[in-house]
Amino acid sequence: MTILEKIALALPAVESPARYMGGEANSVVKDHSKMLARMAFVFPDTYEIGMSNNGMRILYHVVNREPDLLCEVAFAPWDDMAKEMERYDIPLYTHASYTPVSEFEVIGITLQTELNFTNVPYVLELSRIPAWQKDRKEEDPIVVAGGPAMANPEPVADFFDAFMIGDGEKVMVQFLRCVGEGRKAGLSRAEILTNLSKIDGVYVPSLRPVVTNKFGAIVPAEPAAGAYATTNGVRRLFIPVMDPKDYPVKNLIANMHLVHNRFSVEVMRGCAQGCRFCQAGIWYRPCRELDPDDVLDIAKAGIKATGERELGLLSLSTADYKPVEALTDSIIDDPFFDTVDVSLPSIRVNSFGQTLAGKIAALKGGRSATFAPETGSERIRKMINKTISDQDMYDAAEHAFSSGFNKIKLYTMIGFPTENEADMQAFCDLIFNLVKIGRKYNRGIQIAVSIGILIPKSFTGLQWAPYMDKETALRHIRYVREKFFKHPNVKINWASWETSFLEAVYSRGDRSLAPVIYEAYKQGIIFESDAYRFDYNKWLAVWEKCGYDTSWVYREREKDEVFPWDFIHAGTTKQYLRREWEKAFDPNSAPVPNCKWGDCQKCGIPGFGAEIKLADDPVRHKAPSRTPEEIKKLVVDRRPSQKVSYSYKITFTKTGISRFLPHQNMLSFFERTFLCAGIPIKFSEGFSPKPRIVNMGALPLGVETYCEIISVDLLQPLDLSPENLPKIKEQLSAPFPRGMEIVNIEPLKEKLSKHFPKAMVYTFTPETVPEGMLERFQAKQLPVVTNHRGQEIDLNEHILELDVQNGTIIAKIKCNNQGATASPFSIFAALMGEPYDPTKLNESSRRYLIRKISIEF
Known part of the structure; x- marks a missing residue:
């Protein structure tokens, strides 16, 4: 097998x-x-x-x-x-x-x-x-x-x-x-x-x-x-330039809904902000930007190849991408992106100016902005070299809310060295002031605060710092939570201290952890990134069994201590990071500027600034800069009319492994394929528009079908001439998983719902056909079974025709008024004379490879 x-x-x-x-x-x-x-x-x-x-x-x-x-x-x-x-x-x-x-x-x-x-x-x-x-x-x-x-x-x-x-x-x-x-x-x-x-x-x-x-x-x-x-x-290797040839376009198309359903283009790699807690800022240096013309070419080709409806412009700080506004103008100017939701994650607060805020709001319809002040205390921000002020936050909030945004997400942390209750109060004051700004524009605005716990990571200025003890960390989180308990405009989420503790052990651990990790795996401790799976008590038992002492995470490291990861030269030197650690505690130290725009800080990366590769504004895709009002009008004017549509009946197969594709996933593939082909689908009216795709009843998982039917309403006609039909069937089948294929497309004059089928024909080939089965059918002596919903199914009423040809049982089963039949698994189990247990439907689908071969209207 x-x-x-x-x-x-x-x-x-x-x-x-x-x-x-x-x-x-x-x-x-x-x-x-x-x-x-x-x-x-x-x-x-x-x-x-x-x-x-x-x-x-x-x-x-x-x-x-x-x-x-x-x-x-x-x-x-x-x-x-x-x-x-x-x-x-x-x-x-x-x-x-x-x-x-x-x-x-x-x-x-x-x-x-x-x-x-x-x-x-x-x-x-x-x-x-x-x-x-x-x-x-x-x-x-x-x-x-x-x-x-x-x-x-x-x-x-x-x-x-x-x-x-x-x-x-x-x-x-x-x-x-x-x-x-x-x-x-x-x-x-x-x-x-x-x-x-x-x-x-x-x-x-x-x-x-x-x-x-x-x-x-x-x-x-x-x-x-x-x-x-x-x-x-x-x-540590870094590629010198962002080469568009290295960017994938024809990505794998997933068989199910993902965590991030989007086509992504990395517009920039690296960040030179110099935040002392941030490992990514060191690990991805130097800063290298992709040409915006290439960004647009890759995005369009990728969306055509995958049918994604969201475009993610990725980087550690997308608003720091030098031509971000010009790129946004080019996206707005191109009607191709009218049906694509464009997201700019990781926007730094003091980069979020009024112009960019307005354009993003007009482009996205006004949703939420995400900022990462890291802490509400200006004292702690100075310590970690997060070079934004409270006023920067207030200006960014003013820009966002006045542009139509209704939510700000704040990513913050507690657990920094010297952190105290006064810093927590400053944190709360910042949130209260952001609420005041937002409520000037919309009383229903929300400030969603996510509180993490500092994990002192390798290759950062804080790699010498201890991890905060549980009592202090929870006290600081509780201080903020209690200030906003049941506040209508503020939602507080916080990280698990225990999960962060495990990360702290991992982040700066050594090879002695391998036996502990193996023992944890043997105890069933896997998929730890899933919060619902994490069990700290199991870890305590593993550490005790392995004799592993975790108390070292609370120790501040010595100045010249050798770390387990010190065989790596990250580009940035350990001496530079040590100076950053010392400057964190010097109240008179000047902020370290972003070397992307300012002077080279001589961190150790070779080139003294020449290795930083910034992009210029688009040339091939250059577009005018529009006001938010002009953008909104442009989008409305370009929106295709929904008044005239064209209905089509599509027949397709789902064979082999694709028979396990769930019903909703199957429908999403049809929405995806028309986007790939550049053919607009008609959407329903209302608050949450849905594509006008209708199918003939969902089949049970695991049934092969050679004649599945859907209808779709399109905003432009298809060329179904005999010479073009094979091409369009092949084109529309391309984004489908293996085994799923369109076999026919024809115009539909009336709604599919007016033509629900009367019966469906299924086949099953057993090792041996039960004796007397056809005679029992003729005599109306087939059994009554109970399906997985507890409903009784009289096989004498549901099976309209029954035949055996070359060892294959062929059954015509009547449809209900929704165009669906009783489960063919339960029907064939009963025909085989096996006791059917609705709680073991999975066992049935293992035993029987059932095929739906035709539909009768």
Whole structure:
């Protein structure tokens, strides 16, 4: 039995079958036998999180554009699917070819958060690969990790053969070629790892000696020293320019709703604000911007290829993107984006001027603005070099609310060194003043405050700081909560101290954590990024069992202490970060300016400012700057008329693995495909417009269909001439998952609801046809069964015709007044003479591969 056949047996029992179907549209399929090297890119979290990740999309693209290299994706299965995989002997598999992950030369795991660490041994053992690097055999894949959490890879170092430190666009291809050529030459695993360690930016833990320092921490025997260009350490890599050729356009199209359903373009990488708590600001230096003409070209091509209705312009601080207003003007000027929701996340407060606020409000219809003051205390802001004032916040709020925004989201933190109750009061005063500003324009405005807890991370000015104890942290959070208890305009959310504590342990931990992580995984502690899964008491038990003392997180580090991650040269030197730590406590120190606009601060990044690449205004897509009033009028004038529409009946198939596509997901694919084709759909009227798509009753999950029907109302006619019909069927089927395909399109003169079917014909091929079944049907002696809703189904009334041809049972089943039939699973179970248990519907769908082959009107 193939993996795909086993998956089909497993999926009826899981909560979200679409997570595991595979066969995504836009998948790259290559001949494995002709590849120099193949990589299974494993995202160690759920499908809906992984498929939203832009880094995964980029690396999938840069590898697969190489003719002799291959990348396929896989994801961590939820507990229910893991149980079924064990039951049916299914190893972790890739989604494009259903190949076991263990058969690839390289397994790449991206770690976006430390809270995925326990999922590392989980996905490796599901892949039938030893979790520990020391236990792997010659034929096992090389296991490599990358991602932002690799600013300190030491807690998981013993699980990996290698790490890629920094930007991966170029080094990933070098890495795969090194492995492929080594395997081709018959080199041993040790020889391949030695060759990999010579690649700039690659860290092989087994080849770097470690020692134990006086505090009991495992640290590098040879910390990185010297300048970035000549260091003996592992250099964090950064690509010098944002190359549009590295940007994916034809992204994988997910089989279900994701965490972020959008097409994303990274307009800028890096931030030079110099916030002393911010790891990303150091890890992604220097600042490099993508040309806005390229941004627009990539966005349009990507939306056409994926059918997404939201465009995300991504960066650490999008309003700091030099041509942000000119880019916004170009988006507004292009009617292509009229049906696309454009989002500019990560807007810094003192960049949110009146002009940009008004344009964003006009473009988005006025929703919410997101700011990150980090704290309400100007004293603490000075300490962490967050160079915004309370007045900046008030000006930004004035701009936002006067432009029609009705909500401000504030991302803030507590837990900074020297923080006290006076700082909490300043925090509350800031919120009260923002409410006053907002209520001048709309009494129903909301200030949504999210309070995190400082996690002193590696490669920051605060990496010497202790983590705040629980009693103090909760007291500071409680102070703010009580001030706004039941306040109509303020909503306070706060982070879990316990979850943040675990992150603090991970963020600055060493290799002694690996056995603890493995034990936690064995105790079922996985998917820690899901707040509903986190159980601090389980962690306390694991730490006690492993004899692991976590009290070190409360200790302030010594000035010259060697850290576990000090083998990495991040570009920014440790000496610079140490000076930033000291300046934080000097009330007379001047603010560190944004070196993107000001003087080079000599942080250690080579180039002294020349490495910063800023973009100019668009040239090819240059557009006039309009006022918010002009923008609103333009959008209204360009909006297509809904008065005239064209109705079509579309017949399609859902076979193979696509039969597990849920009903709502299937309908969303039709909305997506018309957007890809540039054909506008008619939407319903009212507060929440919906696309005018109607189908003939939802089928139970797992039923193959060769004649599914929907109707759709379009705002422009289709060319259905005999010579064009095959082309348009192929075009509209392109964004569908494997097994789903349009087979016919025809004009519809009346609403589909006026022509509900009278019957549907299903087939099922059992191992043996029950004796006397046809005779019982003729004599009206078929049984009465109860469906999963507790309703009785008299098979003598529901089955209109019954026949057997070449061992296949063919049943015509009548439809109700909504165009749907009773569950074919319950009907065929009864025909087979098996007792039907409605609580075991999943077992039925495993046993019976039922096909709907026709509809009768």
